[in-house]
Amino acid sequence: MTTQDIVQKLWNLCDVLRDDGINYSDYVTELVLLLFIKMEHESTESGVLHKHKLPDYARWGEFTRRSGMDLLLYYKEALLKLSQSTDPLIAAIYADAQTSLKEPRHLEQLVKSLDGIDWFSAERDGLGDLYEGLLEKNASETKSGAGQYFTPRPLIDTIIQVIQPQAGETVQDPAAGTGGFLIAADRAIKERTDNLYDLTERERQFQRNHAFIGMELVTSTRRLALMNCLLHGMEGDDQGVVHLGNTLASAGSSLPRSDVMLSNPPFGTAKGGGGPTRDDLTFATSNKQLAFLQHIVRHLKDGGRAAVVLPDNVLFEAGVGADVRRDLMDKCRLHTILRLPTGIFYAQGVKTNVLFFEKVSQAATRSTKEVWVYDMRANAPKFGKRTPLTNAHFADFVAAYGTDPNGKAERQDQGEQGRFRRFSREWIASERGDSLDIAWLKDDSAEDAADLPEPAVLAREAVAELNAAVAELEAILAELGEVAE
Template identity: 70%
Template sequence: MTNNDIVSKLWNLCDILRDDGINYSDYVAELVLLLFIKMEHEQAEADPNYQRHLPAGARWPDITGKSGLTLHKYYRQLLLDLGNSTNPLVAAIYADAQTRLKEPRHLDQLVRNLDAIDWFSARQDGLGDLYEGLLQKNATETKSGAGQYFTPRPLIDAIVRCLQPQLGETIQDPAAGTAGFLIAADTWIKAQHDDLYGPAVTDKLREFQRIKAYVGVELVPATRRLALMNCLLHGMQGSGEGVVRLGSSLGSLGAQLPAADVILSNPPFGTAKGGGGPTRDDLPFATSNKQLAFLQHIYRNLKPGGRAAVVLPDNVLFEAGVGTEVRRDLMDKCELHTILRLPTGIFYAQGVKTNVLFLRKGSAANPRQDKACTQAVWVYDLRSNMPSFGKRTPFGPSHLAAFEAAYGADPNGASPRVDEGEQGRFRCFSRAQIAERGDSLDISWLKDADAVDAASLPPPEELAGQAMAELSEALRELDALMQALGAGDEANQQKQLLAQVLGLEAEGDEVGRE
């Protein structure tokens, strides 16, 4: 039985829970509370030296040895006890955890079905990879909204291959979601060093990779729970309460994060709560645009010579005012060497247009340089004349292969490159040319060959999604303008009215992402 087979079986168990009023969006949260206990048991069965985190009396055989009402009462108390564990990591994973299962027979069915799965092949392939598959399956359920901005795995892996994180480097994601970037970096490093048992890996380095190498931050408690379990199942323990900390990188927690060698991130889209005031005292450009605030954190939190890749929407590349100031500061303090324009449809939210910015702190000659570090920016257009991606045409590694080849083997974008001209996808723009554009980085040159061919238009739902995404961005900019003009109360009233019309809360939570 392959991991994909097991993921399908796990996903089908949701049918058991429907009678208890649990939908797909709640299903993974319910399942993983049990699944983590089962997976730790499987790891201990496969490896006698495995160091358990769950205490005696709170392990899988303790669950399978009970049934009916006895099991239901035991399990509810177990979740409370684990949330109050003296082990800070276990306490963080099970903080405020509670089951929504009301019928003891449904819990019975869930436990028996989990216990009946053949886990041998899952242990061989890696329980962490199985868990990743379940998270991705959840993200593809667009009807639940669970994966609104889930970062596609092929994109994460391509970014990691370009930046090539190294043994002994500190790697950070200030918007960690389910920790996809951090885990991909760890997987890359382990592949280069024989699963951390290669000749270059000392005991001290091995411990560093397990405890100190990775730091993430996630605002949403339920998403952070998934991230902590995900990391632990991949052998990434972290210090104290785990690899991923609970809080906001745009608050005091972000200001206290240590500088990193590598930052990989896909920050949440939208507007920060609280209007247009300063997001963080140590960020010089006050903005309510979360992406601009995250971008400031990222390039300022790199060590001299450190490198980063960040996924950002189009508006960050062209927004005037504070946006222009942030881009200028970025190009002064960092070498922004590459921009990858991503195709639409690769995120589960329709119509989102995004880019990946690749940068290095300082310059090649002087990592501490903080003026005129960017001399040229290479732009790769993977958006024009590309298929309409979605469930019918999935986005995969083959679509990124040409970009990776053009990017080159040097993680800082210093490999020899060829400007492909107006008919090609990869072009170089000098800092002077960018200045002539008003320091806008929204650069495109390829004509879409199918732009006037109605038969080649994306599906109606994608066109509607694009229109809605553009409307949302226009409304966000209008809100920022009203806040700046001192009409915040009126703007909030209009947002509340709009939320009532759409059946939404006026101020939504940040969406966790991988």
């Protein structure tokens, strides 16, 4: 049984819960509360973890030896105790955790199904990878809407491959989601260091506890990220690798400056005036991506490097948008833009790019001399379930990017018929008015009106925006409460 087989089997367990009225998205939340306990047991039994992180009452054996109402009541009590744990990390993972299951037989069947899975291949491939597979499965379901928190793994792998995070560097994602960028960076470093065994004990401790930091606004998403990190052997500080907070509020100001910044900030504009409340950003804006980009530039160490996924509007928006781009090209050497295909995120109509840049200094000017643009969008396949995005689709870009993580390897301009071209800073200013939305290939696959997203997709996007607005308002209220105290 492969990891993918186990993921599918876990996913099929959703059918068990349908009678309790639990949908796909709720199912993942329901499953991970129990699955983390099981995986922690498996990790300890196999020697991946040296000791149990969970207290005695939350050990897997306590659930397998119970049945019926006794099991359901015990499970509810265990979740409550875990949410009140004196261990801040356990308390964070199980914050506000409660089961939606009402039928004891459904919980019992879920426990028996998890207990009956052959975990040998999961241990071989990594329990963390299995867990990530489950998150990916959830994001790919059209009815879940979870894709807003999920960056496609082939894209993450490609960014990690060219950025090349190293042991000893600090890596930050200020919009961490389920932790995909941080996990991938950790995995790459472990592959180069024989699972950290090439490092000294002090260096290993740094990698486990201090190398990675993220911030996430949504409590349930942060729960997934914390579990994801722990199952990959990433512990972080007493708040875990991913902290709970609003990067665009005061919490973001306290994030450290980092060597590497990797992020896919949330799309959209803050609604109802609930924009960024930080006073350390140079340009005031309600556009979340422009605010996140300013945070990333500000919190990137001099000489540090970044890769950020951003929608097209950041490349061409006038006014503050142009100011932020000029500021970016002054303080940083923006060396590469990757124009991504449409349809690789759950919001099918969103057009995105990856900006790769190196920080020169906060006081620098005219740091960007030239920008290379790789157009992966024009005449690209329509990606989706029938044509999934894979690492192979990025092979030509990786080759064109070169082996230097800061894009300093020798490159070749492929001309008007090619996908990779060089544009001088002077040309961008004089011919484009500092717009970075640069395209030259005729796109025969351009979407027409018939290719607009389905109404259900548009509705999910609206719901996601509303949820984000509510979360921002709650964060503002929480801050006001702190001030009142």
